[in-house]
Amino acid sequence: MPVIEVKHITKDYGHGRGIFDVSFEIEKGEVFGFLGPNGAGKTTTIRHLMGFIQPDEGESYINGKDTWKSAALIKHDIGYLPGELAFPDNMTGDQFIKFMAEERQISDRSRTDELKELFELDTSEEIKEMSLGSKRKLAVVTAFMHNPNVLILDEPTSGLDPVMQERFIQFILNEKEKGKTILLSSHIFSEVEATCDRIAIIKDGVVVSIIEADHLKRNTNKAFKVEFSSFDDYEKFLKNTAFTISIKRPNQNQVKMNLTDEKMQQLFTELSEVKVNFISEIKITLEDYFMDFYDRKKSVSDGEEHLQYGLH
Structure with a gap:
């Protein structure tokens, strides 16, 4: 059974906006790229997978659970990195990490410390004073701190400098070697090419192509x-x-x-x-x-x- 299934999802906001009959599956241990420009429908699809919105038609599943009906249960199994960051006011990075650790009932903070060191994140300052890059690093740490087997990443390197972008790509490749299942939504071609096994191209809310990365590399054109x-x-x-x-x-x-x-x-x-x-x-x-x-x-x-x- 695929780890992630999207079956004929439609969410019509009118005037051609939304997603229309979107379908794809992601197998265990696969990195699946979701490629398209801003406004193509990537984030709307991900919000359905996270159970934030209900589709007009179709359904989606993670580990066999309906993402709308079992949204609260599924969130414990997922590492989610949103494209648009929103943090609580008047918290330091340390306080937010502590809050998330308590939410996820994490007692061992060793992985969190490893992630902070890997991405060179100073969590002592207040979040509102952090740069966009530091906020993105904080989101990365909290998305991965509970060592989830399913990762849903929406424009994950947005706001990171080139050095950290490359470090993140290598981190994803390491997670892939551990058998993690990853959906990576992006408009950065190099990021998708470096990490993904298969790639879906979305245009105007419709998946127009799904291609295996190896086939593209062997293309005779x-x-x-x-x-x-x-x-x-x-x-x-x-x-x-x-x-x-x-x-x-x-x-x-x-x-x-x-x-x-x-x-x-x-x-x-x-x-x-x-x-x-x-x-x-x-x-x-x-x-x-x-x-x-x-x-x-x-x-x-x-x-x-x-x-x-x-x-x-």
């Missing part, structure tokens, strides 16, 4: 950049090519295109009709795959014509 010897060669190639050009740089006599290994011979045949300065391969990334699902708009800027992805 490739991107190539070509620079022509002259503007005449550049124009001649564009006029006669059978390929779709993703980026055009007329002021530099350059183009970029995506193609598979099978199309390589055709590309070189076309290029033999013109003069080129160079051709270079560019690795297809998760970001490239993700962008294929988002609206593209033609734009011209500084002599560069390209496809601009609408993410905002």
Whole structure:
């Protein structure tokens, strides 16, 4: 049985806002990435899993328990890191950790101390005086202090500096090795690529793709950049090519295109009709795959014509 199940969840707020027929499963020991820009529906889905809101349709389960009907019971089994942080007023970090430890009936504080040291967190100051990065570290410590087997992380590295972001990624990989089941919601491609076994892409409240990370790494699609010897060669190639050009740089006599290994011979045949300065391969990334699902708009800027992805 999957540890986390989301079955046809719909929450319609009107005017195209909400999530619609969202379904996915997460197996034990899997890190599952939930990838999309702000407003795509990631947090709304997570709020259903946490039992904060009731769906219009569908249901979700964690360890076989309905997340709405058994919300209070499930929370003891989960480490939850919210995207938007909210702490009690007039508490120090130490007082908040003590409060959370009592709530979870934690008597052994050794793991908490290890987490504080790992993330270099000073818990002596008042929370309201803490920087955003320190508040995020405090949220991380309290999410993991009871050593939960299921982790639900919403934009977990938001507010952390690059050093701490990298440390958090390594921490997640260590938790994965221990068999933890992790849902990681993010819009940071490098974070998702570094940690996740499978990745769901959500757009306008709909899951448009679920891909295995290994399949993406073995993808035979490739991107190539070509620079022509002259503007005449550049124009001649564009006029006669059978390929779709993703980026055009007329002021530099350059183009970029995506193609598979099978199309390589055709590309070189076309290029033999013109003069080129160079051709270079560019690795297809998760970001490239993700962008294929988002609206593209033609734009011209500084002599560069390209496809601009609408993410905002």
